[in-house]
Every structure is written in C-alpha cells, then in structure tokens.
Amino acid sequence: MDRLLRPVSRQLLRCRTRYPFSIPPPPAFKRLYTMGHSKPELKDPSLFIEKAYINGEWVGAKSGETFEVHDPATGNLVGTCPELDTADVEKAIKAASEAFPKFRTTLARERARMLRRWYQLVVDNAEDLAKLITWENGKPLADSKGEIAYAASFFEWFSEEAPRVYGDTIPATVPGNRVMTLKQPVGVCGLITPWNFPAAMITRKIGPALAAGCTVVAKSPAETPFTANALAELAHRAGIPKGVVNIITSGKNTPAVGELLTTHPDVRKVSFTGSTNVGRLLMKQASSTLKKVSWELGGNAPFIVFDDVDDLDAAVTGAVASKFRSSGQTCVCANRIYVQSGVYEEFAKRFTAKVKDFKLGGGFEEGITHGPVIHNRATAKVDEHVQDAVSKGATVTIGGKQAVALGPNFYEPTVLTGMTKEMLIASEETFGPVAGLFRFDTEQEVVDLANKAEVGLAGYFFSGNVRRIFRVAEALEVGMVGVNTGMISDVASPFGGVKQSGFGREGSKYGIDEFMVIKSVTFGGMGEPLQA
Ligand SMILES: NC(=O)c1ccc[n+]([C@@H]2O[C@H](COP(=O)([O-])OP(=O)(O)OC[C@H]3O[C@@H](n4cnc5c(N)ncnc54)[C@H](O)[C@@H]3O)[C@@H](O)[C@H]2O)c1
Numbered sequence: 001m002d003r004l005l006r007p008v009s010r011q012l013l014r015c016r017t018r019y020p021f022s023i024p025p026p027p028a029f030k031r032l033y034t035m036g037h038s039k040p041e042l043k044d045p046s047l048f049i050e051k052a053y054i055n056g057e058w059v060g061a062k063s064g065e066t067f068e069v070h071d072p073a074t075g076n077l078v079g080t081c082p083e084l085d086t087a088d089v090e091k092a093i094k095a096a097s098e099a100f101p102k103f104r105t106t107l108a109r110e111r112a113r114m115l116r117r118w119y120q121l122v123v124d125n126a127e128d129l130a131k132l133i134t135w136e137n138g139k140p141l142a143d144s145k146g147e148i149a150y151a152a153s154f155f156e157w158f159s160e161e162a163p164r165v166y167g168d169t170i171p172a173t174v175p176g177n178r179v180m181t182l183k184q185p186v187g188v189c190g191l192i193t194p195w196n197f198p199a200a201m202i203t204r205k206i207g208p209a210l211a212a213g214c215t216v217v218a219k220s221p222a223e224t225p226f227t228a229n230a231l232a233e234l235a236h237r238a239g240i241p242k243g244v245v246n247i248i249t250s251g252k253n254t255p256a257v258g259e260l261l262t263t264h265p266d267v268r269k270v271s272f273t274g275s276t277n278v279g280r281l282l283m284k285q286a287s288s289t290l291k292k293v294s295w296e297l298g299g300n301a302p303f304i305v306f307d308d309v310d311d312l313d314a315a316v317t318g319a320v321a322s323k324f325r326s327s328g329q330t331c332v333c334a335n336r337i338y339v340q341s342g343v344y345e346e347f348a349k350r351f352t353a354k355v356k357d358f359k360l361g362g363g364f365e366e367g368i369t370h371g372p373v374i375h376n377r378a379t380a381k382v383d384e385h386v387q388d389a390v391s392k393g394a395t396v397t398i399g400g401k402q403a404v405a406l407g408p409n410f411y412e413p414t415v416l417t418g419m420t421k422e423m424l425i426a427s428e429e430t431f432g433p434v435a436g437l438f439r440f441d442t443e444q445e446v447v448d449l450a451n452k453a454e455v456g457l458a459g460y461f462f463s464g465n466v467r468r469i470f471r472v473a474e475a476l477e478v479g480m481v482g483v484n485t486g487m488i489s490d491v492a493s494p495f496g497g498v499k500q501s502g503f504g505r506e507g508s509k510y511g512i513d514e515f516m517v518i519k520s521v522t523f524g525g526m527g528e529p530l531q532a
C-alpha cells in the first residue's frame with residue numbers, strides 16, 4: 001500500500017471497527033432508517049440516468065458491472081451506475097482527445113453561447129436537479145436549490161469570460177524584436193470532484209474548461225453520480241458537441257481509474273477537489289507526466305471573534321452559518337471557533353441557543369434545517385472528535401451524540417465549550433456538525449493558533465477595529481478570508497487555498513487561467529525605419 005495512503009486507511013479501519021455497519025444499517029436502526037421517502041418525483045424523469053456519458057452517448061461498463069448508490073437519509077437504494085474500468089475510461093479519454101482539435105478552434109463567442117444555453121437549462125430544471133442532490137447527498141431541499149443556483153452561476157460567469165481572454169504585447173529587449181502572447185487551451189482535462197457539492201464542484205471546473213476551449217473527462221463521486229449525469233444530459237440538450245464533456249462513473253475501480261486519468265499522456269491537466277490525503281496521492285501520480293494541476297483540498301478553518309466585535313449577534317449568525325452549512329460538510333466550514341475571553345460566555349450562550357432551533361431530519365421533510373452526514377464513516381469521525389474533546393475536558397452544551405431515532409447517518413448538531421489545542425478538532429477537519437469553541441486572550445495568540453494548521457483554505461474573523469482587520473486579514477495563512485461574514489462563496493471571488501489545502505483558483509476572473517497556457521510569439525527583424 002502506498003505510504004501516503006496509510007493514515008487514511010488506518011482511520012477508516014478504526015471507524016469501521018467501532019461502527020461495523022455499513023449500509024444496510026444494523027437492526028437497531030433498521031425500522032426508522034428505512035422509513036421516509038423512497039423516490040422523489042421529478043418533473044422530467046429522464047434526468048435520472050443510471051449510465052455514464054462518453055462521446056455523446058449514455059453507456060454502461062463493458063464488464064456490465066455496476067455499483068449502488070444509497071440515500072444517506074433512509075439507506076434506501078437510489079440506483080446503480082456503471083462500474084467503469086480503465087478500458088472504458090480509455091474510451092472517454094480518446095473521445096475527449098478526438099473532440100479537442102475542433103473544439104479548441106470554435107469561436108470563443110460560440111463556446112460562450114453553448115455555456116449560456118447549458119446555464120439556462122440548469123436554471124429551467126433547477127427543481128429536479130435539487131431533488132437529485134437531496135436524494136443522493138441528503139442536504140435539505142432548500143440548500144440543494146441554493147447549490148443549483150451556485151452551480152449554474154459558474155456556467156453563466158464563464159460564458160461571459162470566454163470571449164474576454166486577452167494576450168499581451170510586450171516591449172522586447174532585443175532590438176528589432178516584437179513579442180506577443182497567446183492564451184491557448186491546455187488540452188484534455190481530467191476532473192475529479194467530491195460528493196459534498198454534487199453540482200457546484202463539477203460546474204466550477206467544467207465551466208472554465210469549456211470557456212477556455214478544453215475538452216473534459218470528469219469522474220463524478222461514487223456517492224452522488226446522478227446529479228452529474230443530469231448535468232451531462234442538459235449539456236447534451238444544450239448542443240455541446242460529442243466528446244467535449246464526458247462523465248465517467250466508478251465505485252471500487254476509482255483508484256485505478258484515477259491513476260489512469262492522472263497518468264495518461266493525452267490528459268494535459270488534472271483538476272481535483274477532495275481530501276488532502278487523496279490529493280497527495282494524485283499529485284504523485286500526475287508528476288509522472290508533469291501535468292498542469294489544480295488542487296482544491298481540505299480545510300480546517302479558524303473562525304475568530306474578537307472582543308471589539310461591533311455586533312455579537314452577527315458574529316453568532318455568521319459562525320453558525322459557516323459551521324453548520326451542509327451539516328458541517330463544507331471545505332470552508334468553520335472548524336475551530338476562537339472567541340476572545342471578554343465575549344466568550346455570551347457568545348457560547350447565544351450560539352447554543354441558535355443551534356437549539358435546528359430541525360434535523362430527511363432533506364425532503366418540511367421545515368428541516370439540517371440533514372444527515374454522507375455515510376456512517378462520517379458519523380463515526382464526528383463522534384470520535386466529540387468523545388476525544390469530552391475525554392480531555394470539553395463540555396457539551398447541546399447535542400453530543402448520534403440521533404439514533406433518525407438513523408446511523410444522523411448526528412445531533414453539537415456545541416462544545418472549553419476546547420483546548422490538545423483536542424483532535426484543533427488540528428483535524430471534522431467535516432460534520434460539531435462546533436468547538438476555544439477561548440483566547442490576545443491577537444498574537446489567536447493568529448499563531450490559527451496558523452498552526454498544516455492546511456490553509458478559509459479563515460474568518462469578526463472585529464470592529466479597522467487596523468486589526470487589515471493586520472489579521474494579512475496575517476492569516478489561508479487562501480480566503482471572511483471579515484465580519486461567515487459566507488465567502490461567490491462565483492466572482494477567487495476560490496482556493498494555500499499550504500496543504502492546495503493551489504490554483506476556481507471561479508472569478510482567474511478560474512479560466514487554470515485551463516489555459518500562455519504561448520509567447522517573438523517576431524524578429526521588425527525594427528526597420530519607415531520607408532521614405
Ligand atoms: N478545497 C475545496 O474546494 C474543496 C471542496 C469540497 C471538498 N473539499 C474536501 O474534500 C473532502 C471531502 O470529500 P471526499 O471525502 O469525497 O474526498 P475524497 O478525497 O475521498 O474524494 C474526492 C473525489 O476523489 C475520488 N477519489 C478518491 N480516491 C481516489 C483515488 N485514489 N484516485 C482518484 N480519485 C479518487 C472520489 O471518488 C471523489 O470523486 C474534504 O476534505 C473537503 O474539505 C475541498
């Protein structure tokens with residue numbers, strides 16, 4: 001086994017040992033867990049597709065094998081998808097390679113129109129797409145609708161960026177020479193995305209890739225392949241040429257398929273969003289052919305509240321929103337909440353009161369504010385972090401255990417006070433609904449604590465002091481800072497991390513650069529005087 005993968009495997013093993021059930025659930029959970037909805041009604045049922053999309057066609061695996069996808073809220077089967085192997089994925093890479101020469105020469109304006117049509121279809125089918133997200137990911141329907149609007153915004157944004165890719169003219173230092181640059185599409189791109197935002201993570205990559213003139217082979221997450229498939233169907237309806245967008249599906253074959261995507265000589269760029277451990281492995285693989293790479297990896301965001309905060313309620317609201325978005329399964333979620341001593345007690349009281357208002361349950365149920373986590377390994381990790389903190393002296397002010405009556409993937413939204421830096425949450429991304437509140441005294445102390453993490457994706461702080469705002473924003477070792485807000489996600493804003501959270505930026509005016517290469521063209525003998 002690869003040395004880099006060992007810690008992850010050990011952790012999963014530990015979780016599996018403590019929670020030996022994997023879907024289907026153990027008898028204690030069985031009755032309630034399998035209750036509830038089975039299949040949401042779609043206005044357009046043809047958007048639910050149990051195939052992979054290669055070269056403009058819906059296909060199965062050559063082996064005929066499939067893998068199962070389960071609803072995290074009920075444990076019920078959602079459907080099956082083809083277990084593609086490397087031979088199947090070779091076909092997708094070939095399709096993308098063959099489509100590239102023509103697609104790269106389409107007018108940028110034409111690619112913009114394609115993206116715009118795709119955008120409109122996503123908007124028109126938002127309700128069905130949101131239902132698919134809730135079904136396979138578990139998040140409340142309102143959140144899924146929000147995700148679809150966010151996902152669509154990447155098609156709209158990059159349809160607008162496509163025609164505005166400019167090169168430079170550069171004054172040369174060699175007499176008689178003239179230099180200009182062209183920005184060109186990098187080529188076939190391999191894209192790998194996670195389950196926590198089944199639509200937005202994939203559109204944030206495909207949007208700029210197509211705008212740049214690249215063709216793509218996107219591996220959807222095994223937990224949530226159906227949203228990606230519905231998006232591919234809409235790409236088809238938008239008239240995106242065959243071979244330009246290929247969506248591949250795999251479960252147990254993922255490591256082999258991932259290895260092919262990251263080592264195949266025809267794939268020129270890999271863009272990966274996922275955990276830091278898998279990112280390390282893929283980086284090693286991609287180095288074999290020196291691909292251009294962008295890595296959007298895990299976070300462990302500090303959220304700091306200073307005594308000089310203008311509005312403590314706004315800080316509480318911001319922290320709750322940041323921490324509990326998608327039940328804590330967001331890469332930019334607050335993971336360590338540092339509160340200065342002067343406001344600590346009051347902040348903890350108000351924060352706990354807000355969490356008390358949450359309604360936990362299946363994402364399709366009316367009034368539900370928070371859904372399940374993705375699978376029982378996630379529940380196990382959350383519980384491990386809570387038990388670790390409690391064993392080292394933390395106090396549970398609300399929650400603190402699995403919501404047994406709802407099923408194995410539900411964990412009560414939890415608030416812990418009295419957190420210290422020895423606890424796991426201080427150094428590891430929980431990726432679940434647990435908020436740990438740490439007390440601190442000075443600005444220097446909290447910035448040091450915040451920067452101790454080996455990752456650096458997002459960081460947040462609340463303060464009313466303008467000098468401190470600049471000092472702290474500049475000192476935090478992260479790729480994105482939220483000042484007096486807990487919500488930083490916006491298509492217009494560059495998204496990405498530093499340190500072991502990766503590199504590259506998505507969204508914004510920079511996102512398209514990740515899919516382009518700069519070519520310089522030097523013209524010699526250009527210094528002739530004007531002819532008389
Ligand atoms: N920085 C960001 O923008 C961002 C966004 C979302 C999630 N994340 C991070 O993703 C993690 C949660 O997602 P996850 O659990 O799905 O992560 P993961 O790394 O396990 O999986 C991400 C994707 O990689 C695939 N994958 C797993 N092993 C692979 C392999 N050996 N070869 C090729 N592909 C492989 C998965 O099937 C999935 O499609 C968290 O750490 C979170 O912070 C980061």
Ligand SMILES: O=CCCC(=O)O
Nearest residue numbers: 196197330331332489
């Ligand atoms: O989980 C990470 C991505 C979420 C976002 O873009 O806000």
